[in-house]
Amino acid sequence: MSALDALVRPALVRISDPADGYDGRSDRYWGTGFFIAPGWLLTCAHVVAKGGSAVWRGERAVGVTWQGATATGEVVLAKPRPDLPERELARWDFPDLALVRVPDARDVSCVRLSERPPVITRPIPVSLHGWSRQTGTVGIRQAVGEAHAVDGGALLMRWTLPVEGLSGGPVVDLGRGAVIGLNKGRGKDEGAAVPITALRELYDVPGGEILHEVMRDHDRHHLARYRSLSGDSDWTREQIRLRPPTTQGVGPGRRIHLYGRLAELPPPAGPGEVMHLVDEVKRRVLHEDFHSVLEADPRTWREGVGLLHELRDPVREARQDLGLNAVFLYAAMVVRHVTALHGESPAVTSLADWITDEAMDAHRAIRQEIAQLLTPERPGAAVTVREPRARADVLLEIDSLAYGTRHPWRVKLLFDGHTINPVAGDDVGVERDELEATLRAPLVRALSLGDSGEHLAAVEAVLPLELFDLPVDGWRLAPDDELFGEHALTLGQSRTVVIRPAGRRAGPPSHEWLKRWRAAEHGPLRVIPLRAEVPGTEQDPHAPHLRRETPRQAFARFLDAEGGAVPVYCGRIGSGDGRRAMAAALAAGHPLALWRTDPHPHADCADFHEQAGLLLAEAAKAEGLHRPLRTLRIRAGDEEADPRERSAHAWAENLAVLFDPPDRPPHDPPLQAPPMLGEGDR
Numbered sequence: 001m002s003a004l005d006a007l008v009r010p011a012l013v014r015i016s017d018p019a020d021g022y023d024g025r026s027d028r029y030w031g032t033g034f035f036i037a038p039g040w041l042l043t044c045a046h047v048v049a050k051g052g053s054a055v056w057r058g059e060r061a062v063g064v065t066w067q068g069a070t071a072t073g074e075v076v077l078a079k080p081r082p083d084l085p086e087r088e089l090a091r092w093d094f095p096d097l098a099l100v101r102v103p104d105a106r107d108v109s110c111v112r113l114s115e116r117p118p119v120i121t122r123p124i125p126v127s128l129h130g131w132s133r134q135t136g137t138v139g140i141r142q143a144v145g146e147a148h149a150v151d152g153g154a155l156l157m158r159w160t161l162p163v164e165g166l167s168g169g170p171v172v173d174l175g176r177g178a179v180i181g182l183n184k185g186r187g188k189d190e191g192a193a194v195p196i197t198a199l200r201e202l203y204d205v206p207g208g209e210i211l212h213e214v215m216r217d218h219d220r221h222h223l224a225r226y227r228s229l230s231g232d233s234d235w236t237r238e239q240i241r242l243r244p245p246t247t248q249g250v251g252p253g254r255r256i257h258l259y260g261r262l263a264e265l266p267p268p269a270g271p272g273e274v275m276h277l278v279d280e281v282k283r284r285v286l287h288e289d290f291h292s293v294l295e296a297d298p299r300t301w302r303e304g305v306g307l308l309h310e311l312r313d314p315v316r317e318a319r320q321d322l323g324l325n326a327v328f329l330y331a332a333m334v335v336r337h338v339t340a341l342h343g344e345s346p347a348v349t350s351l352a353d354w355i356t357d358e359a360m361d362a363h364r365a366i367r368q369e370i371a372q373l374l375t376p377e378r379p380g381a382a383v384t385v386r387e388p389r390a391r392a393d394v395l396l397e398i399d400s401l402a403y404g405t406r407h408p409w410r411v412k413l414l415f416d417g418h419t420i421n422p423v424a425g426d427d428v429g430v431e432r433d434e435l436e437a438t439l440r441a442p443l444v445r446a447l448s449l450g451d452s453g454e455h456l457a458a459v460e461a462v463l464p465l466e467l468f469d470l471p472v473d474g475w476r477l478a479p480d481d482e483l484f485g486e487h488a489l490t491l492g493q494s495r496t497v498v499i500r501p502a503g504r505r506a507g508p509p510s511h512e513w514l515k516r517w518r519a520a521e522h523g524p525l526r527v528i529p530l531r532a533e534v535p536g537t538e539q540d541p542h543a544p545h546l547r548r549e550t551p552r553q554a555f556a557r558f559l560d561a562e563g564g565a566v567p568v569y570c571g572r573i574g575s576g577d578g579r580r581a582m583a584a585a586l587a588a589g590h591p592l593a594l595w596r597t598d599p600h601p602h603a604d605c606a607d608f609h610e611q612a613g614l615l616l617a618e619a620a621k622a623e624g625l626h627r628p629l630r631t632l633r634i635r636a637g638d639e640e641a642d643p644r645e646r647s648a649h650a651w652a653e654n655l656a657v658l659f660d661p662p663d664r665p666p667h668d669p670p671l672q673a674p675p676m677l678g679e680g681d682r
Contacts, residue, residue: 002127003233003238003241004127004172004174004177004238005127005129005142006233007109007111007112007233007234007235007238008034008111008127008129008142008170008172009129009140010066010067010108010109011034011035011066011108011109011110011111011170012032012033012034012066012129012130012131012140012169012170013032013033013034013035013041013043013064013065013066014029014032014064014065014066014131014138015029015030015031015032015033015043015047015048015062015063015064015168016028016029016030016063016065017030017051017063018060018061018062018063018072019063028063029131029133029138030047030048030050030051031043031044031047031050031130031131031166031167031168031169032047032129032130032131032166032167032168032169032183033047033064033100033168033169034110034111034129034168034169034170034179035066035105035108035109035110035111036110036111036113036214036218037110037214037215037217037218037221038105038106038107038108038110038217038221039101039102039103039105039106039108039217040099040100040101040102040214040217041064041073041099041100041102041105042097042098042099042100042168042182042199043097043098043100043167043168043182044092044096044097044098044167044168044182044183044184044194045078045079045080045081045092045096045097045098046092046096046167047098047167047168048062048075048078048098048100049088049089049092053085053086054085055075055085056075056078056081056082056085057085058074058075058076059074060072060073060074061074062074062075062100062102064100064102064105066105066108069105071102071103071104071105072102072104073100073101073102073103073105074100074101075098075099075100076099076100076101076207076210077097077098077099077202077205077207077208077210077211078097078098078099078202078205079095079096079097079201079202079205080092080093080096094152094153094154094184094194094198095153095194095198095199095201095202096182096184096194097182097194097198097199097201097202099202099210099211099214110218110221110222111170111172111179111235112177112178112179112222112235112236112239113178113179113196113199113218114173114176114178114179114180114196114197114306115259115300115302115303115305115306116197116303116306116307117150117195117197117296118147118150118155118173118180118181118195118197120147120148120149120150123146123147123148123158124146124147124148124173124174124175124180125144125145125146125173125174125175126144126145126146126147126157126171126172126173126174126180126181127142127143127144127145127171127172127174128142128143128144128145128157128166128169128170128171128172128183128191129141129142129166129169129170129171129172130142130166130167130168130169130170130183131166131169132166141166144159144174145157145158145159145191146158146159147171147173147180147181147193148190150195153194153195153198154184154192154193154194154195155171155180155181155192155193155194155195156190156191156192156193157171157190157191157192157193158189158190158191166183167183167184167185168182168183169182169183170182170183171183171193175242176239176242177235177238177239177241177242177252178235178239179196180195180196181193181194181195181196182194182196197297199211200271200297200298200299203299204444211299212267212299212300215263215300215302216263216264216267219256219259219260219262219263219302220260220263222234222235222236222256222259222260223256223257223259223260226253226256226257236252236253236256239252240252240253248321248322248323248324249309249310249311249321249323249324249327250305250309250323250324250327250328254358255305255309255327257354257358258302258305258327258331258351258354259302259305261347261350261351261354262300262301262302262305262331262334262351263302264347264350264351265301265334265338265347265348265351266338266341266342267299267300267301268298268299268300268301268453269451269453269454270299270448270449270451271296271297271298271299271448271449272390272391272392272447272448272449272450272451272452272457273337273391273451273452273453274298274299274300274301274303274304275295275296275298275304275391275449276391276452277304277330277333277334277337278296278298278304278307278308278330279391279415280333281308281326281329281330281333282308282311282326284329284366284369285311285322285325285326285329285366286311286322295413295421295423295449297445297448297449301334304330304334305327305330305331308323308326308327308330309323309324309326309327310323311323311326321361321363324361324362325362325363325366328355328358328359328362328366328370329362329366329369329370329373331351331355332352332355332359332369332370332373332374333373334351335348335351335352335355335373335374336373336374337453341453341454352374355370355374356370356374389452389455390450390451390452390455390456390457390458391415391449391450391451391452391455391457392413392414392415392421392449392450392457393413393414393417393450393457393458393459393460394411394412394413394414394443394446394447394450394457394458394459394460395410395411395412395413395414395420395460395462396409396410396411396439396443396459396460396461396462396472397409397410397411397412397462397502398435398461398462398463398464398467398470399429399464399502400464400466400467400502402429403428403429405431405432406428406429406430406431407429407430407431407432407435407467408425408426408427408428408429409425409426409429409430409435409438409439410422410424410425410426411423411424411425411439411442411443411445411446412446413446413449413450414460414664414665417661417663417664417665418663418664418665419665420665423442423445423446423449424442424445424446426438432467432470435470436475439475440475440477443459443475443477443491444477447459447477447495456494456495456496457495458495458496458497458498458626459472459491459495459496459497459498460498460500460659460664461497461498461499461500462500462501462502463499463500463501463502464501464502464503465501465503465573465574465579465582465583466574466575466579467574468499468501468572468573468574468579468582468595468597468656468658469572469573469574469597469599469656470574470597471597471598471654471656472491472492472497472499473490473491473492473497473633473655473656474490474491474492474597474654475490475491476488476489476490476491477491489634490633490637492629492630492633493630493633493634493637494630495630496626496629496630497657498657498658498659498660499656499657499658499659499660500658500659500660500664501586501658501660504586504660509662509663510589511589512559512588512589513589513591513662514589514662515563515589516563516589516590516591517591517622517661517662518563519563519564520563520564520566520591520592520621520622521621521622521623522564522621523564523619523620523621523622523624524564524616524617524620524621525564525565525566525592525616525617525619525620525621525622525625526562526564526565526566526613526616526617527565527566527568527609527612527613527616528557528558528561528565528566528567528568529567529568529569529609530567530568530569530573530578530581530582530585530593530595531549531554531569531577531578531581532549532553532554532557548577549581551580551581551583551584552584554580554581554584554585555584555587555588558584558585558587558588558590559588561588561590565590566590566592566593566594566612566616567581567582567585567590567592567593567594568593568594568595568608568609568612568613569581569582569593569594569595569596570595570596570602570604570605570608570609571595571596571601571602571605572595572596572597572598572599573595578595582595590658591622591658591659591660591661591662592622592625592657592658592659592660593657593658594612594615594655594656594657594658595655595656596608596653596654596655596656597654597655597656598653598654604650604651607651608651611651611652612651615628615629615632615652622659622661625657625659629652629655629657632649632652632655633652633655635649635652636649636650636651636652636653636655637653
């Protein structure tokens, strides 16, 4: 056996029916798994599915055998899984993962998991491990091949194919000495594995927070093995042996000490919290030509290290060890960030002391920044971490109809109001009434990447005028039966949601637009009717006789309006007179507006305009609108509130806001459907 084989074998488990399969000859053998932490093993969901409904009910229905020991386990997390225990899935899509708790397996050997996605610029030598019944008796099998691509969530391998029974077994990167995937299946000419970083998807299933404890125990286990004086081989020492001596960055020994200390901290709330610090580090240590933001989905502090410890910058690489500088600066930022959120603790102090002792090899300027981050009361240069805020906002772009009745859409991240990164999109699009359900998952992913701790990403919906009444602020990202939780509130109740017009950026901002935005930034804000016949309704006998305003008359009135004037309308503006008036307001450069998106006629328009005026007076300036508007949406949507209180806030139900600064990036030109054959000759 190779050194890595000797490390993998003790962690391999044979999975079978708990009442049978231990003799190696039974037909009740299901597949392979491997321990990733004491008491926890990982395998494929389709492997444990062979146990039927008892497995999905969470019973101790999974038989486990390793190194002569036997126990039973229970599936705690899995994706995918049947919606009802009695049902069987027709197919097992990626990630095809199951996390199994084995309480009686505490003193076990565990594999070392890679902390970063596989980056395959050239084929990676790998080994495949697992139990197989290929020769008639269940036994351990291994093979060597190459991982050559990542495609559609699958890690593709060639020169070897997983044999029957290896499903759920580990795929080991022979060059780095870490598990980078799980065997899933085989095609005609290549094998397919699940990248180990797909484990992140289990954080999002019900109960997924248990993974934080599992990964914490994973790092504690490997730190204890590395620090042990027993003389036994361990994964960290094997990684050190495999590492070329000229490699820059923080080596495996230092990293496992760092991971062990990071494991004792409160976990990040989401990937955006980690990526925010990673972005800050890159801004500091990379040449500005290499600042591009590459999205990842880290759920632990250790994964931030994985994104940084081999950082490359062709401009500066010859002069300094960027990976080492980046990792120590990141660790210091984590100390500062966690202290700000949770206060001092022994775990934070231990990490800070370790950084102080180990960061002496970092560049002098980086050491100075680390010192200030760890002791912020010291005088000196400005702290690297900027004002606390969301990592990025979310752009939701929905186009006019392009293919029949379908609206193309895109979800992007907007960094610092300027830099855009795509997250998801569909150029063919979906029907209007399918938009909310279709966009739910992409928005959840984008918001998780944009949020940074308690600082939540805003949603900017970039829409054509005909979609201005789309109630994006009223969308819920959780299933309808979920009353509590992160996404149980509507978007507008949980965070800032604004509308921006899609067709306004064909050229540079107009003089009027720039002037009106400057006025709105400084305030005060005041109401101007979007249509001249408002306020007053036909049902109001005291309303004065009002004549209809033409679009040109509206445009002239909007041009003459004072700075800080905000058009307000007591109805919908996606069609008819409301749409024509909004088009005139946009042409006149107005960056703010308020209106109602519900389709019902209103008899309280005078009160609506009065309340809107009070809201604008309270906000005082453009940025001041967000907080009171969110509060109003929460109160207006409280169905259990006192009727009088609900009545007082009823005017704010279905309230939309145009918020369109002229310095935002241009909207991509909407896709146009190709003309029908012969259409150009008509």
